[in-house]
Amino acid sequence: MTPLIHSPLDACLTLLALWVLIGLAGLLRPTSLIFVGRTLFPLGALCGVALAVVALLSLGAPTERAVLIVGLPDLPMHLRRDALSSFFLFLLGAASAGISVFAAGYFRKGHGTSAGLLCLQYHLFLASMGFVLLADDAYAFMVAWETMALSSYFLVTTQHSLGEIRRAGFLYLLIAHVGALAILLAFGVMQGGSWQFTFDAMRGAHLTPFWAAVAFLLALFGFGAKAGLVPLHVWLPEAHPAAPSPVSALMSGVMLKTAVYGVLRVTFDLLGAPQWWWGVVALSVGLFSALYGVVFAAAQTDMKRLLAWSSIENVGIIFAGLGLAIVFHGVRMSGLAALALIAALYHTLNHAFMKSLLFCGTGAVLHSTGERNLGRLGGLIHRMPWVAWLTLIGTLALAGLPPLNGFVSEWLLLQAFLFAHQVPQTFVNMLLPLGTAVVALAAALAAYVMVKFFGVIFLGQPREATLLLAHDASVLERIGLLWLALGCVTLGLIPTQVVGALRIVTRQLARVDLPDPTAPWWLLEPLPGRLASYSGLVFLLAATAVVLLTILAVRLFYHQRVRHDAPWDCGFVRLDPRMQDTAEGFGQPIRHIFEPFFAMQRELPSPFDSTPRYRVSIADRIWQRLYQPLGTLVQRVADAFSVLQRGRIATYLLYSFVTLVLLLAVVL
Amino acid sequence: MRPIEILTQLLELIVALVAAPLFVGWVNQCRAWLQNRSAPSLWLPYRGIRKLFHKDAVIAAGASRLFRLAPYIVFGAMVVAAGIIPSMGTRLPLTRVADAIALVGLLAMARVFMSLAAMDIGTAFGTLGARREMMVGFLAEPALLMVIFVASLISATTALPAITEHLATQTLGLYPSLAFTAVAFLMVLLAENARIPVDNPATHLELTMIHEALLLEYSARHLALMEWAAALKLFNYACIGFALFIPWGVSTRGSAPAALLASIPLLAVKLAAAGTFLALIETVSAKLRVFRAPEFLATAFLFAVLGLLVHLLLGA
Numbered sequence: 001m002t003p004l005i006h007s008p009l010d011a012c013l014t015l016l017a018l019w020v021l022i023g024l025a026g027l028l029r030p031t032s033l034i035f036v037g038r039t040l041f042p043l044g045a046l047c048g049v050a051l052a053v054v055a056l057l058s059l060g061a062p063t064e065r066a067v068l069i070v071g072l073p074d075l076p077m078h079l080r081r082d083a084l085s086s087f088f089l090f091l092l093g094a095a096s097a098g099i100s101v102f103a104a105g106y107f108r109k110g111h112g113t114s115a116g117l118l119c120l121q122y123h124l125f126l127a128s129m130g131f132v133l134l135a136d137d138a139y140a141f142m143v144a145w146e147t148m149a150l151s152s153y154f155l156v157t158t159q160h161s162l163g164e165i166r167r168a169g170f171l172y173l174l175i176a177h178v179g180a181l182a183i184l185l186a187f188g189v190m191q192g193g194s195w196q197f198t199f200d201a202m203r204g205a206h207l208t209p210f211w212a213a214v215a216f217l218l219a220l221f222g223f224g225a226k227a228g229l230v231p232l233h234v235w236l237p238e239a240h241p242a243a244p245s246p247v248s249a250l251m252s253g254v255m256l257k258t259a260v261y262g263v264l265r266v267t268f269d270l271l272g273a274p275q276w277w278w279g280v281v282a283l284s285v286g287l288f289s290a291l292y293g294v295v296f297a298a299a300q301t302d303m304k305r306l307l308a309w310s311s312i313e314n315v316g317i318i319f320a321g322l323g324l325a326i327v328f329h330g331v332r333m334s335g336l337a338a339l340a341l342i343a344a345l346y347h348t349l350n351h352a353f354m355k356s357l358l359f360c361g362t363g364a365v366l367h368s369t370g371e372r373n374l375g376r377l378g379g380l381i382h383r384m385p386w387v388a389w390l391t392l393i394g395t396l397a398l399a400g401l402p403p404l405n406g407f408v409s410e411w412l413l414l415q416a417f418l419f420a421h422q423v424p425q426t427f428v429n430m431l432l433p434l435g436t437a438v439v440a441l442a443a444a445l446a447a448y449v450m451v452k453f454f455g456v457i458f459l460g461q462p463r464e465a466t467l468l469l470a471h472d473a474s475v476l477e478r479i480g481l482l483w484l485a486l487g488c489v490t491l492g493l494i495p496t497q498v499v500g501a502l503r504i505v506t507r508q509l510a511r512v513d514l515p516d517p518t519a520p521w522w523l524l525e526p527l528p529g530r531l532a533s534y535s536g537l538v539f540l541l542a543a544t545a546v547v548l549l550t551i552l553a554v555r556l557f558y559h560q561r562v563r564h565d566a567p568w569d570c571g572f573v574r575l576d577p578r579m580q581d582t583a584e585g586f587g588q589p590i591r592h593i594f595e596p597f598f599a600m601q602r603e604l605p606s607p608f609d610s611t612p613r614y615r616v617s618i619a620d621r622i623w624q625r626l627y628q629p630l631g632t633l634v635q636r637v638a639d640a641f642s643v644l645q646r647g648r649i650a651t652y653l654l655y656s657f658v659t660l661v662l663l664l665a666v667v668l
Numbered sequence: 669m670r671p672i673e674i675l676t677q678l679l680e681l682i683v684a685l686v687a688a689p690l691f692v693g694w695v696n697q698c699r700a701w702l703q704n705r706s707a708p709s710l711w712l713p714y715r716g717i718r719k720l721f722h723k724d725a726v727i728a729a730g731a732s733r734l735f736r737l738a739p740y741i742v743f744g745a746m747v748v749a750a751g752i753i754p755s756m757g758t759r760l761p762l763t764r765v766a767d768a769i770a771l772v773g774l775l776a777m778a779r780v781f782m783s784l785a786a787m788d789i790g791t792a793f794g795t796l797g798a799r800r801e802m803m804v805g806f807l808a809e810p811a812l813l814m815v816i817f818v819a820s821l822i823s824a825t826t827a828l829p830a831i832t833e834h835l836a837t838q839t840l841g842l843y844p845s846l847a848f849t850a851v852a853f854l855m856v857l858l859a860e861n862a863r864i865p866v867d868n869p870a871t872h873l874e875l876t877m878i879h880e881a882l883l884l885e886y887s888a889r890h891l892a893l894m895e896w897a898a899a900l901k902l903f904n905y906a907c908i909g910f911a912l913f914i915p916w917g918v919s920t921r922g923s924a925p926a927a928l929l930a931s932i933p934l935l936a937v938k939l940a941a942a943g944t945f946l947a948l949i950e951t952v953s954a955k956l957r958v959f960r961a962p963e964f965l966a967t968a969f970l971f972a973v974l975g976l977l978v979h980l981l982l983g984a
Contacts (some may be wrong), residue, residue: 382732418817437972441810445806535765546748563725569794580792581798590803
């Protein structure tokens with residue numbers, strides 16, 4: 001390292017600056033795909049790897065601060081790196097490395113934003129997320145937060161020639177700003193009359209319980225809008241399909257997590273002493289989001305929209321864990337608070353890898369088929385084996401199956417729920433079993449969603465003739481997918497080490513900790529003394545051994561003869577790809593069972609139709625009941641004000657004159 | 669790993685592999701008797717499996733590797749599950765490696781792979797079966813988890829052998845919560861093992877079938893493994909039931925190795941009784957419409973959650 005870099009914080013800042021530089025370099029030759037795609041994006045990925053390494057190594061290092069003399073005079077940017085920042089920087093670096101390599105192979109000639117500009121927006125987006133994680137005063141935080149929102153807005157609207165995409169972008173920007181306003185207000189409350197907006201001042205401010213609660217609720221609202229908590233989730237299923245796949249991966253895998261970071265920072269660090277009922281709020285909102293998200297995911301027919309809804313589910317689960325941690329923290333149950341917090345953080349990390357992997361997988365499919373609609377895909381495992389098998393890993397992980405990573409975080413969360421039966425508040429005690437039930441139900445439904453996702457896209461017969469021309473992903477895309485898939489597998493196999501690292505975060509952030517493990521390195525036993533342990537590694541070995549033994553035994557004792565023939569299908573002869581379940585068909589049981597959730601419109605033909613058409617469309621009730629009336633109201637108020645708009649210069653001069661007189665009257 | 673652990677593990681695996689088809693044969697026999705039919709041989713499932721292993725496998729032209737791999741994974745999952753469930757002894761080497769939640773995950777893995785394999789060929793029946801299997805699964809799985817959670821709250825552990833040991837060795841206590849969950853568990857068992865009233869193992873009627881629809885395209889050794897796995901699944905579920913609700917008689921920590929031998933006939937008695945009971949339920953109940961199945965399972969889920977609430981309210 002150069003002598004300029006003394007500390008991990010310096011190294012992080014250098015890497016973030018490098019990202020900005022790489023982005024700017026894209027403007028040198030904005031139309032050259034070779035330069036941007038083959039050089040700049042892989043360089044960005046290398047920065048990501050370096051950032052992940054630096055963050056990982058600095059996890060246990062003492063907190064450091066720095067002041068950047070940029071921005072307004074007398075308002076320098078305060079920066080601070082502690083264990084929580086390091087953890088999220090690791091997530092940012094590691095997940096974005098895979099996504100950037102994938103993006104290097106992904107962006108090709110197309111309409112919309114040129115490659116160079118895209119490169120600038122993309123890397124600015126990455127760098128701004130890094131600054132969000134390092135900011136230590138409200139100004140720096142808000143500047144980074146807004147840069148993040150804006151750069152991702154431009155990334156979402158890459159194909160701005162399409163009206164649908166512009167609409168999605170607008171909705172995203174709108175909700176992002178409503179959220180930002182709430183965050184700003186939360187900071188305003190938290191400065192507690194000192195008018196100092198550094199985070200240190202907020203840490204030192206003494207708020208009454210009422211104002212602390214107001215600050216927490218504002219922060220939950222603001223960050224919840226970014227995370228996609230129901231009912232602020234409406235932008236997610238619109239913006240994710242609109243964005244190019246690597247950008248969807250970044251937004252879903254990483255950007256949503258900055259909101260989790262924000263809530264953690266505000267609740268445990270800035271406010272310091274959360275009250276238990278805040279946790280109940282976060283828990284309820286999280287659980288509802290989890291269930292709502294997964295039910296809607298099951299009913300989707302667009303593969304990226306399906307994943308977007310599944311992100312809402314996972315964010316819900318993360319917030320449920322977080323809420324549980326706040327409850328435990330509030331009632332002084334340190335071990336359980338640490339367990340719940342670790343479960344939430346673990347799931348945050350897992351989801352970054354799983355969802356990025358799946359979004360990149362859909363990107364590869366989209367590229368080679370041009371199709372996002374599940375009803376026109378199918379059978380791609382034959383044409384795109386790399387993408388299919390790597391995506392299968394993400395699918396199984398997201399379905400929460402052992403020994404992959406999704407299972408571990410769900411296991412930890414369920415353990416936290418299970419051991420939670422001695423909370424002093426009876427009300428909470430009654431709520432927790434229901435919470436356990438909802439988490440279990442959401443996890444099982446996630447498996448349903450994932451079978452639908454993988455089965456309809458990759459298995460079966462191709463539903464369109466053009467799919468026979470599909471080709472596998474390029475080498476760079478494969479490397480990106482492989483990186484993310486490896487992340488999913490590794491995080492599932494070394495849970496003890498991950499939990500060990502996360503304990504540093506919980507210790508520093510919330511001053512809660514798990515007892516030191518007494519189990520060997522390969523065994524995860526979060527609370528020694530309670531007999532509850534799990535080992536992904538041994539589990540995998542045992543399962544693999546049994547499967548291999550079975551294969552061997554069958555080979556040894558019997559023959560290996562195979563004939564290929566037409567499918568049997570109960571003797572049905574004229575088999576047709578149209579006879580497979582469509583995405584609508586596969587989601588039908590869910591639509592049936594969870595009917596009250598959906599605003600459904602069915603179009604069924606009468607027996608006399610010569611050209612029968614079946615159609616079912618599903619809408620979000622929250623959009624119809626909450627957002628549309630709200631939109632109408634805003635429109636009405638705006639219309640009322642338009643009376644002032646006369647279009648004559650004389651009138652406007654009169655307005656200015658009256659305003660001036662009024663102001664003078666006030667001042668004098 | 670101590671020798672007694674290895675011994676218990678081996679014994680459990682062997683008994684599971686051998687006894688599972690026999691258990692299915694026994695249930696079929698009881699059913700035939702109850703329905704005034706002449707019963708098929710007790711050994712019929714073995715002969716079926718043996719016959720299938722000897723046949724040539726016919727694989728649909730459009731099948732991928734997943735299709736051929738799935739039977740091994742499903743079978744493997746069921747064997748590992750049999751190794752986790754304390755059917756005869758609680759001294760199992762995998763006790764700490766995979767707890768009850770991992771067991772549920774393992775069962776889910778088998779279900780997911782079975783469904784994916786059924787979708788692989790792209791036939792109408794296959795996808796229909798996959799969809800219905802996942803529908804049953806997403807309601808049955810949380811119900812099963814809740815059932816297990818009640819027992820694990822009572823014994824303050826999630827490791828199934830430890831739960832069994834706790835329940836088997838304590839002085840006889842009355843748990844109203846376990847009564848609720850026992851009902852829930854029975855319903856889950858019926859649904860997950862493709863039994864009446866949710867599914868009918870004896871029919872290929874397309875309007876109603878679930879499990880058989882998944883296996884339609886399989887033949888020969890792959891079908892044999894799937895059938896064996898299905899038998900193991902029924903056996904495993906029965907043993908989970910024994911482990912949670914009638915744990916007495918398993919060889920626990922501190923008992924002599926000879927107790928392990930004594931637990932074999934006891935398991936046989938339990939299985940015989942359970943098989944008769946299962947056949948009785950199947951005989952007296954009618955098959956539900958597929959869309960009644962979610963209501964059936966939602967009831968099971970509700971019962972399990974009620975059990976959990978009752979446990980927390982009464983502390984028992």
